[in-house]
Amino acid sequence: MKYALVTGGSRGIGRAVCIQLAKDLEYHLLINYNSNKKAAQETLTMVEEVGGSGQILQFNVTDSKGVKNALDEWHEKNKNAIIEVLVNNAGIKKDGLFMWMPMEDWSSVINTSLNGFYNVTNALIQKLLTNRYGRIINIVSVSGLKGTPGQTNYSAAKSAVIGATKALAQEVAKRKITVNAVAPGFIETDMTEELDEAELKKMIPVNRFGKAEEVAHVVSFLASDKTSYITGEVININGGIYS
Incomplete structure (x- = not known):
């Protein structure tokens, strides 16, 4: 069996x-969630309803030790299993003007x-490099x-992930691993x-907000x-607002 991990998979785009x-x-599917187990279970039910299979996996992406422990434990229970696809989707926003932005809102x-x-x-x-195949997809943002x-923190974070995407892609390409951002x-x-x-859709050439399915x-x-x-x-999915 082959595996795909989606971080922040309990709601929204995830x-x-x-x-x-x-x-x-x-x-x-490995559906990662941080705190909302109920929402993660709902996602799993929806996955099963369309004929898929999966399980929920709890960890907080910001906790490096917790991430490593959760994934090591999963690999222990699933010997020789390879997570071939990784979708880095977990993200939060704490908007506000930079001049009044507390350090905590920047850091988190x-x-x-x-x-x-x-x-x-x-x-x-x-494991991906040893496997000689993989797909890493990072969910970024037009803000990046x-x-x-009002999103200096979010713009900085997403912009940094775009840079990381481009660099890592070149490091691992020979091993048939692609790294892209959406x-x-x-x-x-x-x-x-x-x-x-x-008010906002007036700025968007297609004159509407997008749907999570269109990103998916x-x-x-x-x-x-x-x-x-x-x-x-x-890859931009923004209705023409910026490309």
């Missing part, structure tokens, strides 16, 4: 990605997106490309429900074996 992977590819956002990328990817990369006022714009999720959609289709494509010649790329 949930949509789990469901799409279950529909399109033959992977047993950077920790989740950037150190989370390091903690999970680094824990798995050796163009910068968004940069959503405004997508209808828990993260965007407080935003003024009516691209992630699923990048997770497939059809994409062996695409690596180090950032």
Whole structure:
């Protein structure tokens, strides 16, 4: 059996990605969550409803020791199993003007997106290299490309992951491992429900927010074996707002 791990897989884009992977590819899904076990269970039920298989896996991506322990324990129970696909999706936002941004809001956002990328990817990369095949997909953001006022922390974190994506892609390409990023714009999720959609969609050429499923289709494509010649790329899914 082959495995795919989606961090922050309990809700939003992470949930949509789990469901799409279950529909399109033959992977047993590891649905990571931090605190919301109920939501993770719901995602697993949805995966099973579309004919997929999976399990939930609890760890906080910011806790390097916790990540390593959880993944080592999983590998102990699943000898010789390889997690071939990794979707680094876990992220948080704590928006506010930079001049009033407390250190904690800066650090927690950077920790989740950037150190989370390091903690999970680094824990798995050796096995991927030995396996000589893998797909790493990092969920970033339009904010990481163009910068968004009120999101200096989030923009910095996502921009850093874009740089890491491009560098790592070159390091591991010879071992048939691709590393790509997907940069959503405004997508209808828990993260965007407080935003003024009516006002914001005027800025978006297609005149609407995107759906999590539209992001998930691209992630699923990048997770497939059809994409062996695409690596180090950032694919924008933003309705034309910025490319």
